[in-house]
Amino acid sequence: MNSEKKEKILFVDDEENILEVIREYFEFKGYAVVTALNGREAVKILENEKIDCCFTDINMPEMDGIQLAEHIWRTDNTIPVVIMTGKPTIDYTIKTIKHGVVDFLVKPVNLNDMELCIERILNQRKLFIENILLKKEVEGKKRLEELTKQLQNKVDDLRILNKIISEFTEIGSTKDVFKRLVDMATEISLADMSKFYVINGAVNRIFETATCPKASGPEIDQTLFERLLMNVTADSVPFLVSENRCVEGLSGDIFSFMCVPLKIREKVFGLLTAYVTQGEVRFSEKDLYYLSFMTQNAAQAIENLALYENIYDNLFATLYGFVSVLDARDSYTQIHSNRVTDISIIIGRELGCTTEELDILNVAGRLHDIGKIGIRDEILLKPGKLTKEEFEKIKEHPLIGANIIKNLGFWEREIYIIKCHHERFDGTGYPDGLKGKEIPLLSRILSIADVYDALASDRPYRAMMDEKSILKYIQEGAGTQFDPELVEVFMKLYNEGKIIK
Ligand SMILES: [Fe+2]
CATH class of the missing domain: 3.40.50.2300 (Response regulator)
Structure with a gap:
């Protein structure tokens, strides 16, 4: 068996x-x-x-x-x-x-x-x-591969969409939006070139505002090409030429082409274009979708920035208006503020400050004495020496200025720079008696610029000082009133003729 x-x-x-x-x-x-x-x-x-x-x-x-x-x-x-x-x-x-x-x-x-x-x-x-069983296994494997591929595609899609979203949320100014658009369009669609055009509806023309890469593209008949783009503008829908076979307006050197309108409140504001001029890449519906998603996000960013920039400009104009009001009382303030700003920026540049820091100096410089708006005329405009009490009142102006701006909810860093512009390096300044490097660098810069210009001007309580005495005053203040390193930089710039009275 x-x-x-x-x-x-x-x-x-x-x-x-x-x-x-x-x-x-x-x-x-x-x-x-x-x-x-x-x-x-x-x-x-x-x-x-x-x-x-x-x-x-x-x-x-x-x-x-x-x-x-x-x-x-x-x-x-x-x-x-x-x-x-x-x-x-x-x-x-x-x-x-x-x-x-x-x-x-x-x-x-x-x-x-x-x-x-x-x-x-x-x-x-x-x-x-x-x-x-073998057949089932092969089929199963094939199906699994397909599913993995589909999943991978979805992950890739999400990754690209997320990248687009984050790129446009982090953007700081409207002009950067156009550059970001062409850079991303080139990167994501593997295009050889991308350009962004702004439409001027008044003259019915397009204006190139950003391009990537910087190298010039193929020779095209500008009139026909413009007509093509204006047609896309009129249709207001994305336009794809996957394989260019004599499309009117597109040169034969362009193998594949996309054009996507950027709409703000349903009006076409600009056009994002991408070109293949060599190699095997051909654009697909998916590329068109990515570009459309980019322009939608860019449109949102432009709207937000415009709103912000508008608010920012209005706010600055309002605050600067305060300085003008102050100027009407004490004609010295506005001119003084402008000069302090200029000198501060010269020192800041010499020290290698970033663009952002120079922007802060620009705002803080112009508004540093805005708090004087809260000081009564008889003190602010008093000819002759101030009493101790009166001087105490004057000393309140950095804090009053900081509070005025703080109430508007903007410029966190600028506010702090303004608040500290009368601090002294030896710790005997006001309002907080900060010492040495505890005082922010930009306030230390502002402090030298402020004193230099104040001494070089006629004030109700004293005539302007002569140049030699001013420089002596500043040099003697190194380590007590001023940061000694900054005094050195100031003197260097002065001697080079970069700071002029
Ligand atoms: Fe001041």
Whole structure:
């Protein structure tokens, strides 16, 4: 007996004694054997047991072998069916083969032939099943690869969209928006060149405002090209030429082209264009989508910046108006503020201050004495020496100035620079008595510029000092009133003729 074989074979025949002989023989050979007297019984067995192969007689009561074969073909076509028949006619053969019957054995069946048949068809079945599994595995793998690719594409999409969003949220000024647009369009669509045009509706013309890279593009017929762009403007929808085959207005040197309108409040404000002039890259709908997403974000950024820049300009004008009011009382303040600003920026540049720091100096310089608006005329304009109390009042102006601006909710850093412009390097200044480098650098700069210009001007309480005395005063103040390093820089700039009274 072969104990390794455990395949389960179903034998169906209405002659019990035949089934008995078969059972005995094949169980001895190591197979699991199940028997049924007709098709109906066999179906029940098939519902409950896992059968590897079925041998069936044809003529049986209740349900014959052909019906059984059909049933098996419909429910599980991996179970091979062998028909055992006394008279295998051609008709039967064709009919049964159609229903998945794999072989015929002629009755009376020789057990040896039957065994060889079982071995053969079980082998075939094994291969068949392995093939199905393999196919499923290949299909599964392929599907997984597709899903991974789809997922990767989605991740890439999100990454690009996020990049676009963050690039336009971090932008600081309107002019940077155009440059950012062409840089990103080139990077994301792999274009050879990108340009941004602003539309001037009044003259119905386009003006190039940014380009990337800086190198000049292909020779194009400017009139035709402008007409093409103005058509896109009029249609107000993104325009894609994936493969340029003589599109009017596009030179033959442009292989692929995109043009996307940038709309602000539904009006076309500008056009973002991208060009392929060499290589195999061709733009697709996806590239067009990315460019459209860019222009939408850029439009939002422009609107926000315009709003901010407008508010900023208005605010500055208002505050500067305060300084003018002050100027009406004390004509010295506005001119003084402008000169202090200029001198501070000269010193700041020499020290290598960043553009941002120079901007802060510009605002802080112009507004540093704005707090004097809160000092009464009889003190502010008093000719002669101030009393101790009066001087205490004057000393309040850096804090008053800081508070005026603070109430408007802007210029955090400028406010602090203004507040500290009367601090002294030795810690005896006001309002907080800060010492040395505790005083912000820009306030230390402002302090020298302020004193230099104040001494060089006529004041209600004293005439202007002569140049020599002023420089002496400043040099003597190194380490007490002023930062000694800044005094050195100031003197250098003065001697070079860069600071002029
Ligand atoms: Fe001041």
